[in-house]
Amino acid sequence: MPTALANQDKGKVAPSTDNCAEKQHIVFLKMHKCASSTVKGILKSYAKLHRLAIASPKYFRYDFCNKRCILAPFQKEFMEFPNSHPNMLLDHMVYNERALKEVFPHDTFYVTIIREPFAAFKSYFAFFQLDKLHKIKSRNPVKYFLEHHDNYKTVSNDAFAKQFGFHNPQKKDFSNIFRYIDSKFQLVMIAEYFDESLILMKRYLCWKLEDVLYTAINAGRYSYKYFQDESVNRMHRNWSPFSYALYDYFNKTLWRKIQEEGESFSQDLHRFRSMLKVVRKPISTVETKENVCNLSNFVNLNFY
Numbered sequence: 001m002p003t004a005l006a007n008q009d010k011g012k013v014a015p016s017t018d019n020c021a022e023k024q025h026i027v028f029l030k031m032h033k034c035a036s037s038t039v040k041g042i043l044k045s046y047a048k049l050h051r052l053a054i055a056s057p058k059y060f061r062y063d064f065c066n067k068r069c070i071l072a073p074f075q076k077e078f079m080e081f082p083n084s085h086p087n088m089l090l091d092h093m094v095y096n097e098r099a100l101k102e103v104f105p106h107d108t109f110y111v112t113i114i115r116e117p118f119a120a121f122k123s124y125f126a127f128f129q130l131d132k133l134h135k136i137k138s139r140n141p142v143k144y145f146l147e148h149h150d151n152y153k154t155v156s157n158d159a160f161a162k163q164f165g166f167h168n169p170q171k172k173d174f175s176n177i178f179r180y181i182d183s184k185f186q187l188v189m190i191a192e193y194f195d196e197s198l199i200l201m202k203r204y205l206c207w208k209l210e211d212v213l214y215t216a217i218n219a220g221r222y223s224y225k226y227f228q229d230e231s232v233n234r235m236h237r238n239w240s241p242f243s244y245a246l247y248d249y250f251n252k253t254l255w256r257k258i259q260e261e262g263e264s265f266s267q268d269l270h271r272f273r274s275m276l277k278v279v280r281k282p283i284s285t286v287e288t289k290e291n292v293c294n295l296s297n298f299v300n301l302n303f304y
Contacts, residue, residue, distance in 0.1 A: 020206040024052055025105055026088045029095055029112035031163060033123035035191040035216070036113050040090045042198070042214050046207070052087035055103070056080040064093035073165060074099050095165045097184060109205060113189035113197065114160060114250060117243035118236050120191075130155065146235040158242040169242050178249045187257075188250040195276075199268050200257060209272050213279050 028043055030036040047054050057078060060069045064078040073096035076082040085103065100108075114120075122142055125131070131141035134152055138144035145152065156162055161169050161177075169177055181188070186204055189197035198212045205211075237244050258265055 022207055023107070023109050023205045024050065024087050025108040026090075026205075027100060027104060027108055027110045028088070028090045029110070029163060029185070030090060030092045031113055031115075031120075032092065032159060033120050033127060034113045034115040035194055038194075038214050038216050039111075039113055039189065042212050043088060043090055046211050047088055053084065055084070055086040055089040055091075057091055058082075062091050064089070064091055071163070076102055079103070092163070094163055095184075109187075110185045111187045111189065111201060112185055113191055114243075114247055115191035117160075117240055117247055118233055120243075121236060121240070124159070143229070143232045143235075146232060146239060149239055157240045160246055161242045166242075171241060171245075174242065174245050178246060181246075182250075182253065188253065190247075190251055190254050193251075193254060195269060195273060196258060197254065199265060199272060200254070200261070203261065203265075203268070209268065209275060212272070213275060215280065 026043060028036075028039060030040055044054065046052075055064075057064045058080045059065055059067055059078065063069065063071055064074050066072045066075075066078065071092065071094050074093045075096070076099060078093070079086075089100075089104070115123075125142055125145070130136070130145065130152075131138075134145070136144050145155075149155070149157070158169070161167070164177075164181055166177055187197070187201055189201065191197075198214070201207075202209060202212045
C-alpha cells in the first residue's frame with residue numbers, strides 16, 4: 001500500500017502552477033485495457049477546446065501501425081499526414097524515441113498509463129474474446145489459458161514491454177529498462193490510482209482542474225472481472241514477470257512524486273473529487289445558481 005497522503009510532510013508545499021504556461025505538446029502512449037480510453041478522452045477534449053491538432057493513424061483507426069495493421073515501432077509514415085506537426089498523439093503505438101522526435105518538439109510531455117497486470121490481462125482477455133478465438137470451453141477460461149499458455153503463441157505475455165519497444169526482455173535487464181522509461185516519460189500513470197495520477201498530470205501540464213474532469217468509458221463487464229485465486233495469480237505472475245516488475249516500479253514512483261508535491265496535492269485531489277460529483281449529476285438535479293455557474297465552465301466539454 002502507498003503511503004497515505006495524510007502522512008505527507010506538512011512543511012513541504014509544492015510551488016503554485018497558477019502562473020506557469022500550459023503545455024500543449026503531448027504524446028500519450030495508449031496501453032490496451034488500462035483506462036487509457038478515458039485518458040485519451042480527457043486529452044482529446046482539451047485539444048478540441050483549444051483547437052489543437054491531433055495526429056491521426058493512417059492505416060487503422062485506433063493504432064499507429066504499418067500497412068498490415070501490425071503494431072511496429074512508430075514511424076512518421078504511420079500518420080495520416082506524415083509531414084504535419086501535430087500538438088498531440090493519443091493512440092496505440094510502439095514507442096520509438098527517434099521517430100517521435102522528428103515529429104514533436106523537445107519540450108513535448110510524454111505520458112502513459114499501466115494497470116495491475118492480472119486485471120489488465122483479464123480485461124484484455126474479455127475484450128478480444130480470447131476464449132472464443134481459441135475455442136476454450138472451460139468454465140474458467142482465464143485459468144485454462146494460463147495452464148496451457150504454450151498452446152497460444154499469438155498472445156503476448158508482456159504486452160507492456162512490447163509497447164515500450166522491448167521484446168522478450170531478460171530479468172537482468174529490467175532495472176535498466178525501467179530507468180530508461182522513467183527518463184523518457186515524465187509520467188507513468190497507474191490506473192488503480194486514477195484520480196491521483198490525473199492530478200499529477202494536471203500539475204505537470206500546468207492545466208486547470210476542470211481540464212481533467214472525466215467520465216469513465218470502455219469499462220468492461222465480464223463474469224471473471226473480480227475473480228481472484230492465488231494459484232492463478234501466481235501462474236500469471238510467472239508468465240508475465242516484466243509486467244509485474246514494471247508495475248511495482250512505477251507504482252512506487254507515482255507515490256514518490258505525489259509526496260514531492262507537498263500538502264497542496266491533497267487539497268487539489270479533494271477539490272477535484274468534489275467537482276467530479278457535480279459533473280456526474282444529471283443537470284436537472286443541479287439546483288443552485290452557484291452550482292449551475294460552476295458547471296458552465298465545463299459542461300460543454302466533449303467527454304468521450
